[in-house]
Amino acid sequence: MPKGTTKRRPQTLARLLDAALEVFAESGFGAARIEEVCRRAGYTRGAFYSNFSSKEELFFALFDAHAARELERIGRLAARTDDRDLSVARIAALLAHVEPDERTWYLVTTEFTLYAIRDPRAAVRLAAHDARLREEAAALLGALLARAGLRARGDLAELVRVVVALREGALGQSYVEPDVLAPGALAGQFLPFLLDAVTEPADDPG
Template sequence: MRVDGTAGSATPKRVTKRRIQTRERLLDAALLVFADEGFGRSTVEQVCERAGYTRGAFYSNFASLDELFLAMWEQRSAQMLIDVREADVATRAKQQGPVTLEAMTAALLEAIPVDDRWYRITAEFTAHALRNPSLKRVMAARENAILATILPLVEAGLAGVGRRATDPQALGRALVAVHDGTTVQCLMEPESDTVRRARTNLFVSVLRNYSEEV
């Protein structure tokens, strides 16, 4: 499976404004199709119909639905990192005194929203990837890359409240596990303030237990 966006061509295609717009429309259409139909039941034809393009337009940008999903995931991950950075700045700007661990955690969670549609899509794609060894390796590598990018932001946030991670890698894995588990709980009970508070408290506990005062 190719994941470099060249759709099997030996010569990289020139990136034009029109090409960028086409990719964006295909990505937007795929998000709707995957959410409505489920990844396993979605087809290239459905994505093309929703986007208003031909199969040729699709295959000039993506080699497969797998590659399209990975591009979508990368796009959303990049935006999440931007949101996390901005959340940290916003928290510091709003605080009159020292930033607390609780305030930092709340700001970070606001930057990583619980999205029912996106969770369903990623859960289905993860199940699909587990049946495909090469795709599973790609997913694992990208998850590790995202974690490596997020961890410095978390460590900077901890430093802002006078703490440091005792084991950054373990902290990162624990945060991912808590995020995944509590996301399901929040989606099952979307109106429950108790579940939301428990989610925040769990994140605070993990950050505190995997860090120490400096």
């Protein structure tokens, strides 16, 4: 990890992460070279290794940054929504929304997932990051449901798994057939049915 902190470090990290996102998306994680990341960022290998110990660590920094942005986006939009308007349909729309630049991240994370499936050590690290993201996403989803007067019938973290599976599976189909299926459209159509099926009024004694 980083050896000390300087005023320039945030800028260095941001440029390395931006460059890595480009290179990983273009070349795939396995074929991506640290030298190319450094070249695009405008830094030497020394600058890279002052901030990251490996290409994997660089990916996980991207993963955590992307996860934080997504959670912040959902939370920000939810905060602007009046409780009276926070229905299952509205929550589903928040979860299904896809930013225009999401295709790049989809390429990067899909490539790394395949890499991790082949490498048990990388799979363990990816699973740990996924678990932390699910924990935060489950807390956010639980809060949204509570504001809507609802609660999940099952485990929230497992529900998040299903939401992610639906969203990412649908995105893959959209990116293969962009003229047929807009990103977010399939998830937006079916997530309301999923959430409606697995939630109940919070005041229901069960």
